[in-house]
Amino acid sequence: MGEPASPHDGPGSARAVRNCRCFPAACDHGGAPRTRGGELRMSSPAQSAQTSPLDHVGPWTERDYFALPEDRRRIELLDGGLLVSPAAGSRHQRLSSHLCHALGRAAPSWLEVLEAVNVRVAPGQILIPDLVVVTNPGLDVTVWDPAGVAMAIEIVSPGSIGADRAIKPQLYSAAGIDHYLRIELNGPGPSSMAYQLQRGCYVEVTSSSSGQLLRLAQPFPVDLDLAALATATRPPP
Template identity: 50%
Template sequence: MAAPEQEHVDPFAHDGPWTEADVLALPVDRHVELLDGSLLVSPTGSHRHQWLSSRLWAALNAAAPRGMRALEAVNVRVGQDRLLIPDLAVVEEPDMAALVADASAVRLVVEIVSPGNAFTDRAVKPQLYAQAGVPVYLRIEFVDDEPVGHLHELVDGTYREIARDSTVTLAGPFPVTLDLGTLAR
């Protein structure tokens, strides 16, 4: 006797706009972000992307003062029904049991640009992080297979690029120099 067919339930079948609660209740472990009721779903980055992210995570945590933690791929609330997942976020006094960090506690976000998320990381996310008041935004792009950091500080509600190099020195949220080329190897 054949086993009965399992009914396939699509976790993304949904009527109407999505809410933060809807996204957090999804039974999937995917990169799912929320922007004004719509989902942004993207694949995880390449092995190079993941390697650099993990090395940056270690470097930031080694330099972080007590009370600050670098966290990988966490939900950051940048507004009502707006959840973004930066590659890294430095959070002040994070609640380690929480599913979401409010942008008011985020001091730095890092986005490593991949072909599948380039537009979002260059145009959409910086505006949303700036509107939410995140003071420092670091975007990393690969140019001829070498990582280049674009460091931005929040000035009068918008990001201003203050450095563009393969070695980036942060003054805030704490002093640290990141040699992206070495970290990516």
């Protein structure tokens, strides 16, 4: 049994993540959050030589985080540390781009689909989903509030397995994001699991195996051939 949460632990705190039971089978982060392949960076004063933009004394703040230069890696902020994932491979990027196009064509006018934007799930916690469906089309912001995110989508890469299966869904659910879609690329073709927020936790509402269509009803109805999107060399018509 997990350690009881203190009344002072907010829903998005690291302790709350550790004690969440929404994804118990996938949760492998006892103690400080970590991922398989990802890297949680927080330097100590002994590591004060500034040899890299990621070398930093003490906890990272949002101000520190947003001052970082652009980087091919995905860098996210989590409770004073940086969650660093290597750049995704071509299959991942191809699927992300074509999925954004397909969802954007199917989305109603009051929704917009964006790739890789900053989402502040809690103070000091900035995540970058692969895709989001947002409720304020055309809004020009550096970081999105979770109240404006209808769905977060993650495409699992070797460097993001732990984050995408355990850490991120728990933070998205704690932030009140109604829908979460996880796509796996570790089989002969993409598979997927779609979740809806119910009583503070994500519950699976639909899924697709390799070769099957993914049929979503929310946040808008759409049928997706993930295998075709992952192999196409041009955006789908």
